[in-house]
Amino acid sequence: MHTLVKGLIAGAAGTTALNTASYLDMLVRARGASSTPRQAVEKLSDLTHTDLGDGDRAANRTEALGSLMGYATGIGAAVAYGVLSGRRRSWPVGVLALTVLAMSGSNVPLTLLGATDPRTWPASAWVSDVVPHLAYGVAAYAAYELMR
Template identity: 50%
Template sequence: MHSVTKGLLAGAAGTLALDLITYGDMLIRGRSASRLPAQVAERLADRTGAELGDGEAEDNRAQAAGALLGYVTGLGVGAAYGLLLHGRAPLPTWVGGPLLGAAAMAGSDVPATALEVTDPTSWEPTSWVFDAVPHLVYGLTTASVYRALH
């Protein structure tokens, strides 16, 4: 199996793990889904001139586009990991996991910050934790699955 394919599969597993942690947190704490991905999608649509529609359809499309951007990030980070490791042994999970988690977190937070949808410098420590933990789970899962496929 090619290293990029392994990375895609590992990234898919990591993305599933991130979603499970996120939805579990929503269930336990009774919180609503984050509007941040939808806001990023709306801002991107505005900047590119793409039409999302009006009213409820616009909101629904923005939510869907935001979720899809998350999948692109998760799969993309996994694929990039596979590409970078092509022909090399995988990193130990305890090294690769946090690196992959940080890359995925940057893949979602940097565009949101650049588009002025959020300002991480204003986040409370708990907000950092609730963003970092699911991304760390993503990274550890992605690194573990990639290693298992290798």
């Protein structure tokens, strides 16, 4: 199977695991969804002078684009892993690499856009970020290795 296809499938599996872990966290702790994706879309639309519409239309498009950016990041991280890894990695190395790629792929652009600043996060915010990304790394690694 081609590296790109394996990366796409592994990224989809990892992103599903990340979203599931995030929603379980929201359920258990009764916390709201992160506003960071919405803020990023708003900042990007301002930077690119893109009109998302008015009122509910803009809010709905902003929500959808935020989610789609998350899927693109998850899939892109697994594709990058496949292209960069070349040979088989041990599970701790592979899981860590995928976790770091996914966290970096989301947090670096969000930080550069000014939508978040990880230096100011409390411990609970780090847990809310690390645990789902670790679930991503485990699922994406397992999916990728099962296709080798």
